[in-house]
Amino acid sequence: MNKTIIKYLSLTLILFLFGCGDNSNKNESVEYPERTHSSEKSEIVLTKHQLEHINVQTEIVEKKEVDIPLVLRGKAALNEVMTAHITSRIKGRVEKVYAVISDRVKKGQPIVDLYSQDFIALQSEFVQAEERLKRMKASDADYSTAHSIYESARKKLEVVGLMESEIEQLADKHTPYTVISVRAPFDGTLISGEVRLGEFVDVGKEFFVLANLQNIWILADVFENDLPLIKEGITGNITSTVFPDEVYKGKLTRIYDIVEPASRTVKARFEVANHSGKLKPEMYVNVLVASKLGGSNPKIKSTALMKEKESSYVFVAVNDTTFQKRNVEPGRETKDYTEIIKGLNAGEKVVTKGTFYLKSELAKDTFAEDE
Numbered sequence: 393m394n395k396t397i398i399k400y401l402s403l404t405l406i407l408f409l410f411g412c413g414d415n416s417n418k419n420e421s422v423e424y425p426e427r428t429h430s431s432e433k434s435e436i437v438l439t440k441h442q443l444e445h446i447n448v449q450t451e452i453v454e455k456k457e458v459d460i461p462l463v464l465r466g467k468a469a470l471n472e473v474m475t476a477h478i479t480s481r482i483k484g485r486v487e488k489v490y491a492v493i494s495d496r497v498k499k500g501q502p503i504v505d506l507y508s509q510d511f512i513a514l515q516s517e518f519v520q521a522e523e524r525l526k527r528m529k530a531s532d533a534d535y536s537t538a539h540s541i542y543e544s545a546r547k548k549l550e551v552v553g554l555m556e557s558e559i560e561q562l563a564d565k566h567t568p569y570t571v572i573s574v575r576a577p578f579d580g581t582l583i584s585g586e587v588r589l590g591e592f593v594d595v596g597k598e599f600f601v602l603a604n605l606q607n608i609w610i611l612a613d614v615f616e617n618d619l620p621l622i623k624e625g626i627t628g629n630i631t632s633t634v635f636p637d638e639v640y641k642g643k644l645t646r647i648y649d650i651v652e653p654a655s656r657t658v659k660a661r662f663e664v665a666n667h668s669g670k671l672k673p674e675m676y677v678n679v680l681v682a683s684k685l686g687g688s689n690p691k692i693k694s695t696a697l698m699k700e701k702e703s704s705y706v707f708v709a710v711n712d713t714t715f716q717k718r719n720v721e722p723g724r725e726t727k728d729y730t731e732i733i734k735g736l737n738a739g740e741k742v743v744t745k746g747t748f749y750l751k752s753e754l755a756k757d758t759f760a761e762d763e
Contacts, residue, residue, distance in 0.1 A: 449745035466612030474604035484508030502573035515568040518545040580604040613657040621683035709741040
């Protein structure tokens with residue numbers, strides 16, 4: 393009985409192992425090879441219908457200088473060269489005041505009259521020196537000394553503010569002036585200061601600050617990255633938010649040497665003719681500068697440049713229907729143009745419109761290949 397069972401079990405085991413062997417062979421015959429992934433697809437071919445639908449536009453890559461519109465923020469400021477402190481050059485008492493703050497004055501116009509004993513004494517010294525010189529001949533031994541005394545006395549009158557015509561009149565008539573006028577050194581507006589009738593003043597007393605507001609400065613902020621785009625001598629169109637329809641021409645006369653740490657900007661000084669008087673100191677303005685992006689690197693429109701993660705690329709038109717994704721290394725980037733340091737050659741065509749459609753089509757093709 394036991395031998396019969398043993399034989400039966402042995403036969404069953406042999407059949408089982410034989411069956412497993414057949415299944416193994418069958419599995420090997422239908423086994424699929426592991427799929428290998430190709431590199432990312434970089435080329436796409438469009439149909440005529442697709443091209444008409446998306447209106448792909450291309451542009452030839454060129455090594456050229458391009459205009460870069462640059463908008464700078466700034467403020468109107470006093471022209472420091474045309475700003476003066478009007479002060480007293482002699483001790484005296486204020487006898488008359490001709491103007492007050494915000495008055496516009498002309499060059500040579502009296503602003504304040506002073507009565508001064510020192511001024512009377514200076515005139516007397518000059519008259520005596522002039523009379524003495526007139527009595528002498530050039531051949532006299534003391535003529536040189538007398539002439540030096542005369543010139544010194546005359547110079548003192550010039551220093552205190554007496555005009556050339558007034559000195560000549562004093563030399564002719566020998567009649568001293570009772571007051572000396574403090575006059576405007578140039579055309580301008582009295583922007584600060586005060587003076588009171590009857591006030592006693594000393595040398596150096598400030599009456600007013602005079603500024604020529606017909607010629608002002610615009611101090612514009614230039615980000616340090618934009619410094620290569622500007623240079624002294626270029627011009628800009630200046631507008632204010634208060635008078636947006638008024639456009640002023642300004643010339644860049646100075647780029648300052650200091651970078652402001654907080655804003656990372658450098659001041660650029662434009663000189664502007666302000667004949668209308670509408671631009672006021674401290675008024676906010678915009679300066680539009682037509683700068684240039686030059687160099688030997690190719691330039692493309694910024695709309696052609698695509699970015700992903702840490703890389704940049706463009707679509708190069710191989711022919712009318714085939715477009716190739718090309719990694720590039722951009723250089724200087726602006727709103728309108730970008731220079732390409734590496735990856736493109738002059739004469740190639742890049743897509744400037746329709747890039748996002750090409751990107752999506754390329755992504756679909758790549759995804760389909762991976763399925």
